[in-house]
Amino acid sequence: MIKAVNRGLELFGAWFMSMAFDVGGIFVMFARIVRAMLPPKLDGPETWTNLYRVGVKSFPIVVVTAMFTGAIMVIQAGLYIEQYGAYGLLGWGAGFSVFREVGPIMIGLMFSGRVGANNTAELGTMMVTEQIDALRALAINPVNYLVVPRFIAMILMLFLLVIIGDLTAVIGGAITSQYLLGVDMELFYWSLVTYVTLVDFSSGLIKALAFGFAIAVISCHFGMTVRGGAVGVGRAVNNSVVASAIAIFVLDYFLTYLMK
Template structure:
């Protein structure tokens, strides 16, 4: 192909691919909603997935949140020291963590751990004919596999943001005490008067939207896997990139709306 035409050709192909994948994710969202009204949920699968996706993610999410809170204090420490503004360190660290960085970093970590694993599992089930096996046994794969995973990821992501917020407070408190000599009590009272419930709620709402994005993207890429074991690798890669991109887009839009 002519080199001059190659660039628009590739751009067009990429746009078509994105449109195809976005449409596929939207269709999957519709299929999930159809099975939720009225609810047709495999409760055993729901609790099993909630445990392994949510409960087992608590340590890594807690570590992420703890470090995020601590980092906010480290970043703010030079300014706080220069202007002797110790009475705002709690608020500045918690405001940015609650509204933005906490949910965002937790979502990216959750996407890496749970989203990638979910895609790999579903992709492996496709290439080993387990999905066909379910259909052959007259079992709808969306009801049995996707709906419990979707609910588990969306609900547990929201819960993990709430847990992460509290761990982030502890991380920030510890760091403020360590490097700025701000006692936890002082840190608490520097944050609470200025923080609003809405600051906390914004992060939780964002967490729910991120969870939806990760759930639908990881399930879509898993179930659209083709081409054996290498195909599973490609799907996992595409899923992680697409879900992370989606999280940033959702973040951008929700920040505008929830500001």
């Protein structure tokens, strides 16, 4: 009995310690990024490569996800619209929910899965193959050289991808509205433009900035602290995407509350 209690305490303690390590580590990583950006100096080519890779790599899946998300929200709104016959509200219902909430969340989760996970795997592999130690031996600060360009690329690209995603979601929604629900595209578009405000659109973009920030810091932290070979890389990727998902929902909650 006492043994079981001890074992339980031990497990809880280990869990708590690793939790504390990661939460602390994420803040330390942020502090190191800020430190590396003061005074502002940027590795131009490396940043450019990262902007390109992050943007191009995630563009197709963001477009596909957004297209389907728009379609799904139109269907979900359509179930109510049908009931009350208020077809003029379809564009508002779908557009509002996609721009404010579902769009940034879905694209953020996809981005975390595609870019965040990839970033952790990449940095992690460099870590276990001692490439980062090699950089240090050449007196190159790995945070300056590897992390800062990724950090900037991820924040900027998620912001841009959410803009693109919002637009493709509208296209997906319009097609679904026309062909599945039988609601004319023009009516859908009219309702969207009339009822959805710029505030709805821009509050989604603010969320995108916050999500991009969180995914960047979290994925870099987990990548730079990998230990234990290929298995360690897999575990780090797993932890990174889990932590990013949690961060997305927590940030979303506070931003929703602040931007009511």
